[in-house]
Amino acid sequence: MKTLSRVYMWVVFALLYAPILVLVIFSFNRGGSLSSYTGFSFRWYGELFRDSVALQSLKNSLVLAISSSALATLIGTFAALGLDRMRNRYLKGAVNSVTNIPMMNPDIVTGVSMMLLFVAVGGILGLSDVLGRWTMLIAHTTFSLPYVILSVLPKFRQFDASLREAAMDLGCTPARAFFKVELPHLLPGVISGFIMGFTLSLDDFVISHFVSSPDFQTLPLYIYNQTAHNVKYSMYALCTLIIVTILALLLLVNFAGGIGDRTKRRKEATK
Numbered sequence: 075m076k077t078l079s080r081v082y083m084w085v086v087f088a089l090l091y092a093p094i095l096v097l098v099i100f101s102f103n104r105g106g107s108l109s110s111y112t113g114f115s116f117r118w119y120g121e122l123f124r125d126s127v128a129l130q131s132l133k134n135s136l137v138l139a140i141s142s143s144a145l146a147t148l149i150g151t152f153a154a155l156g157l158d159r160m161r162n163r164y165l166k167g168a169v170n171s172v173t174n175i176p177m178m179n180p181d182i183v184t185g186v187s188m189m190l191l192f193v194a195v196g197g198i199l200g201l202s203d204v205l206g207r208w209t210m211l212i213a214h215t216t217f218s219l220p221y222v223i224l225s226v227l228p229k230f231r232q233f234d235a236s237l238r239e240a241a242m243d244l245g246c247t248p249a250r251a252f253f254k255v256e257l258p259h260l261l262p263g264v265i266s267g268f269i270m271g272f273t274l275s276l277d278d279f280v281i282s283h284f285v286s287s288p289d290f291q292t293l294p295l296y297i298y299n300q301t302a303h304n305v306k307y308s309m310y311a312l313c314t315l316i317i318v319t320i321l322a323l324l325l326l327v328n329f330a331g332g333i334g335d336r337t338k339r340r341k342e343a344t345k
Contacts, residue, residue, distance in 0.1 A: 118307045158227065226263040229262065
């Protein structure tokens with residue numbers, strides 16, 4: 075049974091990581107072929123940095139992901155605050171349910187509904203070309219919001235309300251008590267929500283496809299448009315760089331977390 079579980083584990087890991095490994099290996103293939111490996115080369119990395127359209131698409135994706143996740147984090151944190159302060163149990167449950175709808179909706183339904191909304195508003199305002207950068211920002215902020223609320227709301231429930239009351243008894247206004255006492259406790263949830271929103275925005279294709287315009291193209295849209303012809307081998311190089319960056323960030327976070335835990339244990343031991 076133990077051997078079978080190990081075999082199963084290795085099969086799962088192979089299915090998960092073999093495609094990534096193949097992509098990384100062939101990003102260094104001199105010949106640009108998936109049928110044979112003709113030699114190690116950085117040729118496609120050079121091609122990537124000469125591809126101005128790909129680099130602009132990457133820049134658009136990063137700017138959109140950062141701005142939409144920052145907006146979603148700001149709005150979602152205060153939305154979670156409002157939900158936490160609600161006293162009507164039925165109203166609170168109804169708002170919670172409505173908040174979760176974007177997570178349950180298929181992406182294609184969300185994308186089509188947002189496109190129709192933006193086109194209708196553009197028609198009312200007399201705008202002929204309404205889709206583009208700003209509609210993508212609104213759409214990405216919207217579908218990131220429930221994930222931010224879901225990350226922050228449990229932190230409110232874990233917070234000891236007597237600390238807020240004590241701060242106000244000592245002279246803090248409700249706003250000052252929130253920023254000085256509550257927000258530091260909520261910070262892990264806020265950061266988690268921001269990272270979740272950033273990841274979802276960077277990865278999104280379906281919703282972006284419906285609310286985008288040709289003059290503002292994100293990286294997933296750029297790669298999809300290539301599938302009508304042939305995907306450039308420089309895209310393998312770009313994907314490899316993204317994988318390496320994410321791996322480095324994960325290692326850095328784990329390393330920093332390990333140092334923080336060791337420091338905390340040392341402080342507790344010296345007390």
